[in-house]
Structure formats: C-alpha cells, structure tokens
Amino acid sequence: MNVTRQYHTASTLLNGLVLVAGGFNGSSSVNTAELYNPSTGIWTTTGSMSNGRYEHTASILANGLVLVAGGQTSSGVSITSAELYNQSTGTWTATGSMSTARLEHIASTLANGLVLVSGGYNGAFLTNAELYNPSTGTWTTTGSMNVKRCSHAVSILANGSVLVTGGSDGSNSLNTAELYNPSTSTWTMTGNMNVVRKDHTASTLANGLVLVAGGYTDSSYVNSAELYNPATGSWTATGSMSTVRRFHKASALTNGLVLVTGGSNSSSSVSTTELYNSSTGIWTSTVSMNIARSSHAASILANGLVLVTGGYNGGYTNSAELY
Numbered sequence: 001m002n003v004t005r006q007y008h009t010a011s012t013l014l015n016g017l018v019l020v021a022g023g024f025n026g027s028s029s030v031n032t033a034e035l036y037n038p039s040t041g042i043w044t045t046t047g048s049m050s051n052g053r054y055e056h057t058a059s060i061l062a063n064g065l066v067l068v069a070g071g072q073t074s075s076g077v078s079i080t081s082a083e084l085y086n087q088s089t090g091t092w093t094a095t096g097s098m099s100t101a102r103l104e105h106i107a108s109t110l111a112n113g114l115v116l117v118s119g120g121y122n123g124a125f126l127t128n129a130e131l132y133n134p135s136t137g138t139w140t141t142t143g144s145m146n147v148k149r150c151s152h153a154v155s156i157l158a159n160g161s162v163l164v165t166g167g168s169d170g171s172n173s174l175n176t177a178e179l180y181n182p183s184t185s186t187w188t189m190t191g192n193m194n195v196v197r198k199d200h201t202a203s204t205l206a207n208g209l210v211l212v213a214g215g216y217t218d219s220s221y222v223n224s225a226e227l228y229n230p231a232t233g234s235w236t237a238t239g240s241m242s243t244v245r246r247f248h249k250a251s252a253l254t255n256g257l258v259l260v261t262g263g264s265n266s267s268s269s270v271s272t273t274e275l276y277n278s279s280t281g282i283w284t285s286t287v288s289m290n291i292a293r294s295s296h297a298a299s300i301l302a303n304g305l306v307l308v309t310g311g312y313n314g315g316y317t318n319s320a321e322l323y
Helices: none
Strands: 009-012 018-021 033-037 042-046 057-060 066-069 082-086 091-095 106-109 115-118 129-133 138-142 153-156 162-165 177-181 186-190 201-204 210-213 225-229 234-238 249-252 258-261 273-277 282-286 297-300 306-309 320-322
Touching: 009 057, 009 297, 018 066, 018 306, 057 106, 066 115, 106 153, 153 201, 162 210, 201 249, 210 258, 249 297, 258 306
Parallel strands: none
Antiparallel strands: 009 018, 018 033, 033 042, 057 066, 066 082, 082 091, 106 115, 115 129, 129 138, 153 162, 162 177, 177 186, 201 210, 210 225, 225 234, 249 258, 258 273, 273 282, 297 306, 306 320
C-alpha cells in the first residue's frame, strides 16, 4: 500500500477492486484511501475522507456505495460522522451522522438494505444501536442491546437475524450472545458461549452454523473455538486452533473452509494461519504469511484469493499479501 495503516477497513467493491480506508499509522489517524486492482496487483490512491479515523466500520450498500461510520481521531476522540464512497467518481461525500459517537462497534448490512450499527465505546461502553437508511441518508435509533459491549463480533444468520457475541462491558470480557430481529427492531438473549472472549472472530458457515474463534478472556489469549446453532440457540465446542490469537481475521473461503490469519499472542504478532473444516471440526495449519501481523484487514477477492493488508508487528506496515 502507499500508506502504513492498522485498524483500517478493506471492502471488496462490486467492480472487483478493494477499497482500503483510514487506519492508524503509528502517530495519527489516516484519512487517505486507496484501491487494490487484483488484475495488476497495484495500489492506486483514491479520494480521501473528510475525517481521519480508525477502529471505524465500512459497509457495502446495495447501491454499491461504501458507508464508513464512526471510529476515533488522532486525539482519541470517538466520532459520530459518516461518509459515503462512490467507486464511479472516486470521491467521498458526507452523509448523516450517527446520534452516538462510537469506536470498536460493529456494522451489518441487513437484507432490507439498512445498516445496523451497535455497541462500541465513546468513554462509556454502549448498548445502543442505530440504523442507517441509504435512501434518506439518515440514522434512526433502534432497540438497544441487553448488554454493554465493545470489541464484540457479529454474524448475519440465514434467517436475516443478526448474532452479536462476546466483547467487553468495561469490567469483564463476556460470554453472552444476543440476536437482533430486523422485523421487530428488538434484541433477544440467546445461549451463552462456553468461553468468555473479546477481539475474536465470528464466521457464518455454509451449513448455517456460526464459528467463533480465538480472542482474549481478560487474563489469557484463547485458541478455543465453538459453534452456534441458530435452530437450537446453543453453543457446542469444536476443535481448537493450534495457536492462541486475538486481533486476527477470519475469512470464509469459496470452498467452505474458514481461513484464520495472524493476530497477536501473549508476546507478539504472529504470521501463522489455519484452516477450519466444518465437516470434520478440525483446524489444519496452512502456509504462514510472509509478515507477522495483527489488527490487519482481510478481503476475499472475486477470484477467490484472500488479500491481507497492513497491521502491526512491532511496527506499522504497509505490506500486502495474497493467499
């Protein structure tokens, strides 16, 4: 990439390019954005956002625009602002601001086209949630979660519900999980995970189950994984990864396997990667990345390859690699 960055976002656009936006470069938040072209392997600078931000979210809308929301500035102030990226013009446009400033929140594009943002942190740990309407460019408050959570993970289920798992409430890491129903705009508690965890990953599998892996318990890094069954609302332990990790990334591949890359263990960022096979419930180590990295981004390209960008490994990196 042209710019070193950690805590950035990476979005695979409808035209096949990957948009990387924002992040932290070791001294300040970044407002720059750049595009990766899988055909040439080259990065090109595109329009910059109005606000430098990191620990924000990026969501691809049905109209092809990319919505970036929240995050924090160089001074550590969480923000409410949101912006839209237009791939046709390569420019950003301000859109409605959220009612609540937040960082380390989650964002999910719902089947009805709205974007759900929930939780996060702004000096307080948050339960509230809001919906972005692309047709009006405005945010509307929706039902609040039952539990305060930041550094949580999110998955969209086959029935359209949104599953939120774990995170931190400011005092402890959590094992609780809850479901958002877009039809009723309400949250309902569901089964608890077997392990408390934050900074983990959550992946919806082809069989409809949700795989949660890794994270941190407040006292230890985790290699355990578990499966959520939407039909029963319960969790079952599955095979553990060979490496403990948090701040890693999980990518659901076209062959049905889940690829976990990098992350941090108790002492450093790691380069190791593993594949989860949902048919066997087993993890298998695969080729390591060339560079250890955590708090990076991972994107699945139209050709099925996985693009990993940036992150931290004792220093901040602008490197990118393909799996």
